[in-house]
Amino acid sequence: MASTLDLPTPLVSTEWLAQHLDHPNLRILDATVHLAPPNEAGQDWSQTSGRPDYLTAHIPSAAFADIIDDLSEPDGGWFTRPSPERFAAAAGRLGIGPDTAVVVYAANVFWATRVWWLLLANGFDNVAVLDGGFGKWTAEGRPTRTGEENYPPAQFVGTPRPGLFADLDEVKQVVENVSGACLINSLSPEEHHATETINYARPGRIPGSRNVFVAALLDPTDGTFRPVPELREIFQEVQAQPGRKVTYCGGGIAATGDALALRLIGETDVAVYDGSLREWTSDPSLPVEVG
Known part of the structure; x- marks a missing residue:
């Protein structure tokens, strides 16, 4: 059985992630979303999934965390936090279980902090945001991959903190x-x-x-x-x-x-x-x- 991996939360450096990239209990999530404000009165903000960017290039082993469709409550408003049941199901599909550690990044770091906060709010503490995100990772010449990657499904365990x-x-x-x-x-x-x-x-x-x-x-x-x-x-x-x-x-x-x-x-x-x-x-x- 793999040893547990305790994160220096709430932030981890690109150096730390590079050193622990192959740990079997690590779950890396790309949470990128693209948002654009209205350009005239009466319009709403536009939201676009970052999945195409993820498929083009992502940190090795990373899975895509879909905030728009999976990690928000449908018909609950704009990016409304999901119910504990909906969140637990989505987190389980991302491979987040009791023995895992999670590092989240995004093109805009505040989508990563959103997923970090959702995990904390659902009782999961071993999670951190990648400091500097994908931009710093690639600027340092670190490896990336293309295409879809997934972790084995897991049973998410956490007591919600409303x-x-x-x-x-x-x-x-x-x-x-x-x-x-x-x-x-x-x-x-x-x-x-x-x-x-x-x-x-x-x-x-x-x-x-x-x-x-x-x-x-x-x-x-x-x-x-x-x-x-x-x-x-x-x-x-x-x-x-x-x-x-x-x-x-x-x-x-x-x-x-x-x-x-x-x-x-x-x-x-x-x-x-x-x-x-x-x-x-x-x-x-x-x-x-x-x-």
Whole structure:
């Protein structure tokens, strides 16, 4: 029987992955999705599977994790987290069992952090995101393969942790000062302070939100997360707020990047508002701050 493989979560380096690439208990997942905003009012964001990119080139042994069709709830909205039963079935098809370790990457790292967060929320801890992703892997001249690869099916085991996601009612309580928590908007400063938008039903942010732009968490030279001291400086205002930290964005994807960074700097009570601005701004009775 192969020895267990304990990951240095929540991030692993390309060097670490290269050294452990052939471990029989390792599951590598490519979670790439391509997203494009609307170019005029009334349109919706377009979403395209990254499977064609995966088939063209992927890290050896990696399987494709289909966020659009398998790791979201059908008819539940935009990339809504799947039910525990649906997630367990999809994870099992990806070969994720009790003795496995999972490393997730994507062309845009925040799809990888989304899968990382989904695994944590479903009670699976031995998972990490590839720091720098596929871009850093290929820039270093490391090997790739073409075509489809799959792991043997497994029985996924995990006890769901619903507290890792915040729902609409919880966010309402935060806004109404019923619940002591800090709301963090992961979108750009321009979107945070917007007075008009075609991206969502209404411009603006959830009242009381702090803004930590998720792209600012990455080193622009290689796409890796910034060192912990730099992340602490970026989140200084957030960490000065007591209590739970609830991240959001447009639809619960980029917000998982802020969630990972918060974990890196030692925050343990962190949640992602899955509905994010798509849900919040679509209800005209809910308040927004603009400008």
